[in-house]
Amino acid sequence: MTSSCVVFRADAGLNIGTGHVMRCLTLADALRAEGAKVVFITRQHRGHIIPTIRDRGYRAITLLGDTGADYGAHTATPVHANWLDADWRDDAAATRQALRDEGADWLVLDHYALDRVWQEAALPGGVRLLVIDDLADRPHLADVLLDQNVGRLAQDYDGLVPENYDRLIGPAHALLRPEFATLRPDALRRRETLKRPERLLVTLGGIDRDNATGVVLDALAGIAGIDQMKVSVVMGANAPWLDDVKRQARALPMHTQVDVAVPDMARRLTQTDLCIGAAGSTAWERCCLGLPTLQLALADNQTAIARSMAENGVALALPHPDESDFAAALAQGLTQLSDPSAYRAMARRAAALTDGTGAGHMAARLLGDAHD
Known part of the structure; x- marks a missing residue:
């Protein structure tokens, strides 16, 4: 044949x-x-x-x-x-x-x-x-x-x-990709036993044309106690603001690492505790691994997805980075997901959507x- x-x-x-x-x-x-x-x-x-x-x-x-x-x-x-x-x-x-x-x-x-x-x-x-x-x-x-x-x-x-x-x-x-289904059991066990989120991943698409990443990092820098958290940023090799974000990261009060075009996203999502992410196709990667997420709609086609996910309790919806209340909403969301019961409830709801x-x-x- x-x-x-x-x-x-x-x-x-x-x-x-x-x-x-x-x-x-x-x-x-x-x-x-x-x-x-x-x-x-x-x-x-x-x-x-x-x-x-x-x-x-x-x-x-x-x-x-x-x-x-x-x-x-x-x-x-x-x-x-x-x-x-x-x-x-x-x-x-x-x-x-x-x-x-x-x-x-x-x-x-x-x-x-x-x-x-x-x-x-x-x-x-x-x-x-x-x-x-x-x-x-x-x-x-x-x-x-x-x-x-x-x-x-x-x-x-x-x-x-x-x-x-x-x-x-x-x-x-x-x-x-198959590694998400492979790592799913480890990720879900991690969510169930986590006492306090310590690792935060920021991933806002392979391009991030308008530098939402930079706005997020600025907002994080103003949150009390953020220096106790390790922040990782993942960007695409063609992201037009990549060099600016790298320079910005070096000046931030919290440990911030910027990685480019990573081949091991499933592992990174498994080992992180919280994510600030866009409501694109990578949302389902986070759900498969039960990763609680503060989510942004960065394109028109993401608006309905972000709204529906928030209504179903599988992510927290943040306002657009251009909105005046963005920083306050981000700080409030991080506080909300620092509560173990709220954290685990979101992780379970997200994981129920897809097994990868x-x-x-x-x-x-x-x-x-x-x-x-």
Whole structure:
């Protein structure tokens, strides 16, 4: 039996962030482990992470980024059309050719700028489609749709995907690397026995275009007793404020370490006690490990996720760093989660959302369907 071929279409960049490509890489690893051939199609936007794709052992078919081209005529232009920064028809044609050349069985599409119109133009006959989405704001021609966000309902996609096709909804399906499931028992034991949080991790996305990290560190520096806590900051190699944050960290009253593009995030999340994190796809990594989090919505698509997680008691929602009450809310949140009973209650609620096995299950589903 020949191996299945799965092609991913996803972008990263200063405007997009890195999360879409990173969660695709997680699924790609699970597919490769089952013997599939995997190829990426991605644009060379400023802040792209094409070297990361290639370092993980995948071939990347690159399209020109930051073209300045208009999106092109469309019956209902997607809200995030500017993320493509190219004519959608050219993008669809290039993708269609690559799918034919590679003999693809599946296309995995993770891109807010692309919808059913693009999909109809891009998909050759016989190629099936998995769409990874968070917004429920545009139609898709999906055989399988994955929305891994808490608070999302299957009926939110009524009229947006074919009625008889699969909708996998909620963080139980979250695409996490296998080490999260492996370390989950150790992490949950640590949460149950912790007497007082002493280690704080700040991780606000691979790009953090507006330097929310710097605002967080400034606010932390003004909190009484913060010098008793060890602070770690994780940033992406393309983060535009990385050097500024490193300089800032050296002048802070608490021990603060800045690490870049770490390969062992699961271990770090297991060994930390609290997190200040963005409400992006890494939220499910923290939930899998039961890590209590003070959470920020740093992009429009994160607002609903952060609100729903706070309403369900799996994270504390902080105001945007630009808000005048941010520092006070951060201090209050740290005090709240210093209480052992509140800490453990949040850890248990977060851990109940996902066990970290979603990527493996999705890979088995796609490859099983490919051979049907």
